[in-house]
Amino acid sequence: MSRYIDADNLINELSAACMPIYEKGITGILGDNSSIADIINEQPTADVQEVKRGTWENTNTPNQLRCNNCEIIHFIAQYPHGEINYCPNCGTRMDGVANG
Structure with a gap:
């Protein structure tokens, strides 16, 4: 590690x-x-965690987005202040760049 x-x-x-x-x-x-x-x-080690990056994927159902990392579908209506920048399920940062 x-x-x-x-x-x-x-x-x-x-x-x-x-x-x-x-x-x-x-x-x-x-x-x-x-x-x-x-x-x-x-030397003391820093407490770091890998940043998971991903994108929201459209589903065939209106008002739903799928996290491309954990595949969980989220309802857009749950986030009334606009687009959420991370997946609440797995913590993936949704900045439009997928890991890989």
């Missing part, structure tokens, strides 16, 4: 842990017994 971390935070921690060395093209080395892998593994 993928781990998502804050890249800016990682860069700051690596920069702080490195000693400058300007010989032979080397720009930095860790100043203690830590390895770069240790610093990466110590």
Whole structure:
């Protein structure tokens, strides 16, 4: 499973842990017994969730739309303030771009 971390935070921690060395093209080395892998593994992971994207599909019945992700049919009259931007059943974002 993928781990998502804050890249800016990682860069700051690596920069702080490195000693400058300007010989032979080397720009930095860790100043203690830590390895770069240790610093990466110590980074807190972000709580992220994949964004599901989809579209509303027309059905043969007026005032109904079907989510192309979960196939649940929704009645347009349930949403009097206009088009809803996500599927209330599965959470798919309805922005006109299907995953794939």
